Amino acid sequence: MKYLSTRTAANDSSQRKRFCEILLEGLAPDGGLYLPEFYPQVDDARLSQWRGLSYADLAFEILSLYIDDIPAQDLRALCRKTYTSEVFGTDQIVPLRQLESGLFLQALSNGPTLAFKDMAMQLLGNLFEYELTRRGEVLNILGATSGDTGSAAEYAMRGKKGIRVFMTSPYGRMSPFQQAQMFSLQDANIHNLAVKGVFDDCQDLVKAVSNDLDFKRRYKIGTVNSINWARLVAQVVYYFAGYFQATSANTQKVSFAVPSGNFGNICAGHVARMMGLPIDQLVLATNENDVLDEFFRTGVYRVRAPKDTYETSSPSMDISKASNFERFVFDLLGRDGLRVKSLFGEQLGKTGRFDLSADAAFAQAASKYGFLSGKSSHAERLKTIRETYERHGQMVDTHTADGIKVARQYLRGGVPMIVLETALPIKFAATIVQALGQEPTRPEKFVGIEDLPKRVKVIEADLETVKRYIAAHCD
Numbered sequence: 001m002k003y004l005s006t007r008t009a010a011n012d013s014s015q016r017k018r019f020c021e022i023l024l025e026g027l028a029p030d031g032g033l034y035l036p037e038f039y040p041q042v043d044d045a046r047l048s049q050w051r052g053l054s055y056a057d058l059a060f061e062i063l064s065l066y067i068d069d070i071p072a073q074d075l076r077a078l079c080r081k082t083y084t085s086e087v088f089g090t091d092q093i094v095p096l097r098q099l100e101s102g103l104f105l106q107a108l109s110n111g112p113t114l115a116f117k118d119m120a121m122q123l124l125g126n127l128f129e130y131e132l133t134r135r136g137e138v139l140n141i142l143g144a145t146s147g148d149t150g151s152a153a154e155y156a157m158r159g160k161k162g163i164r165v166f167m168t169s170p171y172g173r174m175s176p177f178q179q180a181q182m183f184s185l186q187d188a189n190i191h192n193l194a195v196k197g198v199f200d201d202c203q204d205l206v207k208a209v210s211n212d213l214d215f216k217r218r219y220k221i222g223t224v225n226s227i228n229w230a231r232l233v234a235q236v237v238y239y240f241a242g243y244f245q246a247t248s249a250n251t252q253k254v255s256f257a258v259p260s261g262n263f264g265n266i267c268a269g270h271v272a273r274m275m276g277l278p279i280d281q282l283v284l285a286t287n288e289n290d291v292l293d294e295f296f297r298t299g300v301y302r303v304r305a306p307k308d309t310y311e312t313s314s315p316s317m318d319i320s321k322a323s324n325f326e327r328f329v330f331d332l333l334g335r336d337g338l339r340v341k342s343l344f345g346e347q348l349g350k351t352g353r354f355d356l357s358a359d360a361a362f363a364q365a366a367s368k369y370g371f372l373s374g375k376s377s378h379a380e381r382l383k384t385i386r387e388t389y390e391r392h393g394q395m396v397d398t399h400t401a402d403g404i405k406v407a408r409q410y411l412r413g414g415v416p417m418i419v420l421e422t423a424l425p426i427k428f429a430a431t432i433v434q435a436l437g438q439e440p441t442r443p444e445k446f447v448g449i450e451d452l453p454k455r456v457k458v459i460e461a462d463l464e465t466v467k468r469y470i471a472a473h474c475d
């Protein structure tokens, strides 16, 4: 399997790369995102073979279709080391629960940081360690986080050979639980930098360090952002696992409802559907930051300015543009890389928007690719959390609530609708208290984490300070 950039011409095969070549990379050199040359097809016989597999072995089967430069026995060992009941809490790894007739919740949030990002990030940690060891190289991951991504990265990379993590976060602005999760890590290779500023200051610092090419090369700086293909393909696995739990025969279809921000999670659903998994609809749910809902309703993709991006009670979906969306548009436009380049590389930069409403391809987003969308407000979020608790005794987090709210708009008789649970309520306790008048339940292993000793360095929002810190901690 080779990978191409979403911005290359169809007849240009000169830049194609293999999996391990793109594993540690972010964007392609032309600014596009990597996708496989084709989607391997999974037929009825294959689905039947996979039905009874453990999650780890299912992951191995799916990843094998996309990775041919890691020996099979090594890849299988990496999957088995990653997807264990010790790390994810149950043997099913992603258990399905019924809420009401036809509506299910798939738990993706029982990993170390209680958000679905662990599903991919835990594998990424093991893949990175494997590949860096094989090359005899080291990598220093520099990132900015306002919560979920940073902690998932730290828990995935802690104690890994050849890897250090330098994670910036806005000082005093994460929830006490999130701060405790990150700052209580005592591993020598994890460095928390609490920056006196806001999230954008952290992001600017990361960009500035990465733009200093000498420094970047000298200190082997890399990232783990949501556009990484390995993260995406790891997420494809739980769509298959959810499908197998909700059905008993391959003639049945299911739909998925996905709380969405950067379009990473639902893009994996799109890949699963393109591979032939019998998915009826892919229902995209946004919060008040409705960039993607607007696109699927109108055909207009309009990125928001920072001042038009709201701080909501489902903060992991507070995005101004959706970094993975280009992958879907590439497929939607018949893989016309030059057109994608003109839309994302030129038009978006100049005007902040593009309009596909008059394009015949746009109608296919729903008819051919199964996409539907909707949004949820703070009031609707509270109402959904309350109703779900009253009717089913089930506490859901704010992001998952957005998914449930929109899923209900699109229920179809006879087709199970699976809502992906993207975090546990404990991570967003304040809103749960507002909705239910009580604290969310806390998993045993997190009792008292706020009282653990913290390992964090508070710094000014200053480029030289960050560079000096990194230099001093890379020997």
Ligand SMILES: *Cc1c(COP(=O)(O)O)cnc(C)c1O
Pocket: 115, 116, 117, 148, 149, 226, 259, 260, 261, 262, 263, 264, 265, 266, 316, 317, 399, 422, 423
């Ligand atoms: C990251 C995240 C999302 C959004 O996922 P995308 O892949 O960016 O669409 C939704 N909910 C939670 C809890 C998250 O952490």
